[in-house]
Amino acid sequence: MTPLAMPPVAIGPLAPVLIVLGAAGLVLLLDLLPRPVGRELIATVALAGLVGALLATLARWGKPGRAFQDMLVLDDFALFANVVICYAAALVVMLSIDYLGRNGPETGEYYALVLFSTGGMMLLAAAGDLIVLFLALELMSLSLYVLAGLFKRELAASEASMKYFILGAFATSFLLYGIALIYGATGTTNLDRIAAAAAGRAHDPLLVIGLGLLLVGFGFKISSVPFHMWAPDVYQGAPTSVTALIATGSKAAALAALIRVLVTALRGSQPDWAVLLWVVAAITMTVGNVVAIAQSNLKRLLAYSSIAHVGYMLIGVVAGGSAGPGAVLFYLLTYAFTTAGAFGVLTLCERAQAEAVEVGDYAGLARRHPVLAAALGLFLLSLVGIPPLAGFVGKFYLFAAAVRAGYLWLAVIGVVNSALAAYYYLRVVVFMYMREPEGAGARLVPSFAGGLALAIALIGIVLLGVIPAPFADLAQAAVAPLLR
Amino acid sequence: MTHAAFLVIAALAVASALGLVLRRNAIHGALFLVVNLGSVAALYLTLGAEFLAAVQVIVYAGAIMVLFVFAIMVLIPGKEETGLDPRRGWRLLALPVGALLALQLLLVVRAGVGPVAPAAAVPGGVEAVARLLFTRYLLPFELTSVLLLAAMVGVLLLARRRV
């Protein structure tokens, strides 16, 4: 028996993830101390871990690295996605501090699970092998299933968690069978080697069915129609801070992984998946927007809105080339700022009035708390796509990429949908500004962390809207390593 | 001879899978699943994957199924799935699923007729698996430990009574 030669271990590209997971371990240890430490301290450690990971990610910009025999590919694409993920997670932690203080259990496990799931997301975006992709997806999802049911005394939260879990596990097994078939067709699970082995035989039945099953699994994670049924219930039932994480971080990670798999490993089947995703994109944005009009609960409304936004982003995936995925990356950045901000305002309002989630609860918010109303208004306007906010620029790049790639009709459907969407977003704004408040609501005083989170998100959407070019260029450049 | 053995085990696997899906009683379903997992372990043996066969019996048929049976015993003493099925429409979905199955079968058998791989000495033993596990698959291996830790923390959070 030949002795086992340990392979060289390059920690460098793993550093951002290690910082996040290390912070998770530290949080667990702090929670175990015999003398209970303050919740704020635990949250601060979690936040420090995320900020540290963000800095480590930024420090590696332009220095792509592969580690563990191509299991981990930390190129600029993964780094860009990681910035989005770290930002979203950090915002969620800041918002959680006073949200949990009022509504929830005082446990360090909450923050540990947020960090575990963030680590899973970061690995998902950087996975260079389908096995790593599967494990990272599970790390992210298992933590989120538990977090969704955090308020376990409440039936709605527990049921949302169970629905999320069963449908999620169902979708994961489709994904896994897809991986098995792709492995069967190519004899490997490494993305680059799949691309090499699949070259020239795009119509291998194993490969085609494997691709289809893979898309089912991913379709669930990004909540595209017809695999979106879980989203409204989970968004509504889960604690709002967790909803923000599901809507931004997990979506960004899954989309990044989807793009990487499609553009590298399965680039030979591009005609197949482009047609399929064309249809999915069109249906997803239409269903999301049309159903959102009928919603009276703000969390459900934002859930359908986020489904519609996935439809927009799939336009970029369909468009392909370097412009398409680049536009999706940029959109993810704007979307993370906007959506996390909108859910942030919701967490702050919910804090003061137990159940402020119906649109009617926001009547007259402008009079009671002008700053929060203005913030929510700006986030909603950015979701509509009103210039000069970030949402407009993001949509512009997506539709432009589609037109340039010859998908004129898809761009038209997207524009029509954006107009449709304006109705339900503006309805909320009208409620806030033009209706009288029903009764005297409690005064809202956001904590320092919550206020800071909102301020960062606001600065983000204005900055990205006013000077988008440098960020969009970065996103375009980040896609380049995938296309080699 | 080997074909006969394969057919017997395969029939057992399919029958037990059908038993899981068709029997109303959850406990019977769990026992059918144990049979299914066992027959798949036997198939692993015929494929030359001794290590996985052992792990399958210990982890799956052993640990995981005990958890299932435990949960079933705790939760439902006898009462389940009675009355009208309010989701009869859902059952219609089984039709396209059946179509998917037929399609898969057809394609897979066709794929099997294709180029046969070099039947070189298949590295299937424990040594080959271990070697790969600690060299090329080192990162996923470590990732698994994080995953198990996260699962443990999550279960603790859910199971604790106060909160």
Next chain:
Amino acid sequence: MVAESWYVALSAVLFSIGVVGVVVRRNPLVMFMSIELMLNAANLAFVAFGRRAGNADGQIAVFFVMAVAAAEVAVGLAIIVTVFRLRRRLSVDDLSLMRW
């Protein structure tokens, strides 16, 4: 030696039975067991394809899937038990609190 395609065909049958089980059954525990059946079918396909490809990567994948399944079962059963501590009957149709 039995050809690999037979094993893969069997795994496709098992996978489809699992899918039908999840769709048709209403007891979350049985749905969850059907999901385990699907994972198991994927494992069988991995091992069979691994022998055809002549490498052990398929077996490694199965090893990881088993670890994931163990974690998933622990979390899943904990979630299901919490729900039914709050609610007595055990059927996903009772999740009428929120619409599909």
